Amino acid sequence: MIEDLQNAIELIREFFLDGFLALLAVAVVGPILGSALVVRRMPLLALAVPQLAACGQAAAFCWFALFYALRQGGVVEEPGPAVQLLGSVASVFAGMLLLMLGSSRTLGARAAIAFLFAVALRDVLFLATPYDKVFEDLVHRGRLLTVDTSGRNTVLAASVVVALVFLVTLRRNQVAAFDPDQARLLGAKPRVHTLATMLLFGLYCAVVVPIVDATVVLVLTLVPPIALRTAVPTLASYVPWCITTSLVGAMIAFVLACTEGIDWPPGPTLTIVVTAISLTFAIVAKCMRRH
Amino acid sequence: MTATVAALRFDGLVAGHGRRALTSPLTLEFESGLVHALIGRNGSGKTTLLRTAIGLHDPLAGKVTSVHPVSYVPQLTDFEASVPVSALEVVAMGRPLDERWSVRRRRARESLASIGLETEATRRFFELSGGQRQRVLLARALCADARLLALDEPTSGVDIDAVELVWTAIRDLKRRECTVLMVTHDLLVLPHVADRTWVLDERELRLREDGDVT
Numbered sequence: 001m002i003e004d005l006q007n008a009i010e011l012i013r014e015f016f017l018d019g020f021l022a023l024l025a026v027a028v029v030g031p032i033l034g035s036a037l038v039v040r041r042m043p044l045l046a047l048a049v050p051q052l053a054a055c056g057q058a059a060a061f062c063w064f065a066l067f068y069a070l071r072q073g074g075v076v077e078e079p080g081p082a083v084q085l086l087g088s089v090a091s092v093f094a095g096m097l098l099l100m101l102g103s104s105r106t107l108g109a110r111a112a113i114a115f116l117f118a119v120a121l122r123d124v125l126f127l128a129t130p131y132d133k134v135f136e137d138l139v140h141r142g143r144l145l146t147v148d149t150s151g152r153n154t155v156l157a158a159s160v161v162v163a164l165v166f167l168v169t170l171r172r173n174q175v176a177a178f179d180p181d182q183a184r185l186l187g188a189k190p191r192v193h194t195l196a197t198m199l200l201f202g203l204y205c206a207v208v209v210p211i212v213d214a215t216v217v218l219v220l221t222l223v224p225p226i227a228l229r230t231a232v233p234t235l236a237s238y239v240p241w242c243i244t245t246s247l248v249g250a251m252i253a254f255v256l257a258c259t260e261g262i263d264w265p266p267g268p269t270l271t272i273v274v275t276a277i278s279l280t281f282a283i284v285a286k287c288m289r290r291h
Numbered sequence: 292m293t294a295t296v297a298a299l300r301f302d303g304l305v306a307g308h309g310r311r312a313l314t315s316p317l318t319l320e321f322e323s324g325l326v327h328a329l330i331g332r333n334g335s336g337k338t339t340l341l342r343t344a345i346g347l348h349d350p351l352a353g354k355v356t357s358v359h360p361v362s363y364v365p366q367l368t369d370f371e372a373s374v375p376v377s378a379l380e381v382v383a384m385g386r387p388l389d390e391r392w393s394v395r396r397r398r399a400r401e402s403l404a405s406i407g408l409e410t411e412a413t414r415r416f417f418e419l420s421g422g423q424r425q426r427v428l429l430a431r432a433l434c435a436d437a438r439l440l441a442l443d444e445p446t447s448g449v450d451i452d453a454v455e456l457v458w459t460a461i462r463d464l465k466r467r468e469c470t471v472l473m474v475t476h477d478l479l480v481l482p483h484v485a486d487r488t489w490v491l492d493e494r495e496l497r498l499r500e501d502g503d504v505t
Contacts, residue, residue: 185363
């Protein structure tokens with residue numbers, strides 16, 4: 001068993017280090033964004049937006065195939081990262097614009113519908129293109145094991161920018177989420193903060209999802225903040241607990257996915273492990289609070 | 292003869308939602324260092340007027356002048372219960388956003404202690420009783436160094452046993468030379484707490500005379 005783990009770590013160091021580092025970056029930034037969305041009662045937005053990004057990526061594949069096939073004929077190459085990013089950004093911002101039309105009270109319901117619609121459209125778009133093999137790999141293997149150096153750098157850069165913006169505005173965001181009136185009296189603008197949070201999350205998903213896959217962003221953004229929300233004692237400890245949980249879960253999941261004899265696909269492994277770790281941490285945090 | 296100092300002044304103030312005016316133009320002053328109660332029928336616009344008075348709503352016309360730092364205590368049901376926040380953190384939210392955490396924490400502890408809740412500092416805000424939560428919010432006003440305090444239904448959602456503690460805390464604020472402006476339906480305690488009672492009726496705000504029970 002120990003030998004298997006050592007082999008898995010060696011495998012990661014030699015072949016999958018880029019994917020591992022990208023995963024760790026999302027494991028740090030995802031919970032920061034997720035906790036901001038959860039305390040604002042917008043968890044369904046965190047469900048929908050990564051899928052919108054994935055849907056845009058599929059649309060980019062579809063359009064690229066159409067144009068490439070029309071011009072060249074024969075074997076169709078995959079679109080480059082820039083084309084995928086363009087599709088992802090367009091889809092996220094079009095989707096978010098539609099989500100923001102209408103009452104904020106029904107935003108959750110609209111986000112749930114957007115989630116289902118985006119998942120279905122992504123499947124249809126991929127199956128309608130010559131990339132059904134890519135889609136099959138995406139479903140079964142995820143994208144984490146195929147992240148290259150350029151993808152890793154993009155994820156790291158996006159994560160650093162988002163983390164810095166959130167750290168600078170953390171206190172304003174927290175006061176605005178708990179008591180918007182008090183935030184206004186202190187000179188903050190709660191609506192602007194909410195909108196900025198949504199846009200930043202959208203942008204992060206649009207950049208990161210085509211590289212690491214929607215499931216990774218969705219799980220790390222949503223599961224720890226929801227599981228730990230009722231368990232942690234203070235607002236100051238909420239984000240650190242969420243980050244620790246997702247980091248531990250992400251590391252265990254990636255090692256499991258690379259361990260010979262287990263070899264689970266990274267996406268589903270991440271979902272199972274992060275959920276299990278989050279619930280365990282929530283129980284631990286509750287026990288610590290009681291004593 | 293000494294002139295009374297106004298903590299809050301309305302000059303032709305019209306409060307309302309959208310284009311719908313809930314008050315006629317109001318020109319009056321609220322004396323400093325007193326507890327002013329604002330009563331009226333449901334839907335008469337008391338909360339809107341209160342929020343307009345402290346700058347949380349824009350007036351439809353006229354202006355409000357306040358000489359003191361303001362703090363607002365909304366109804367307990369107005370808070371976002373999904374936020375995991377401790378009593379100490381709620382009180383610290385009264386301090387300026389750019390103040391250092393160590394200073395905010397010290398001031399918040401002092402405020403909690405002054406209101407007798409120092410042992411509850413690390414408890415989650417939503418695990419406290421209604422009365423304790425209301426007192427935590429009053430401690431936040433103290434922590435903010437507010438001299439004008441606006442309260443919306445301070446005993447709404449508070450256990451009957453804890454109501455007296457809330458009124459005691461409000462009287463204590465008055466002793467600290469705070470001006471209190473509060474919306475309330477609790478008419479029975481008004482004579483024991485309020486120095487002035489204002490009635491909002493038919494879009495007019497008038498000072499209730501002693502013995503007036505309408």
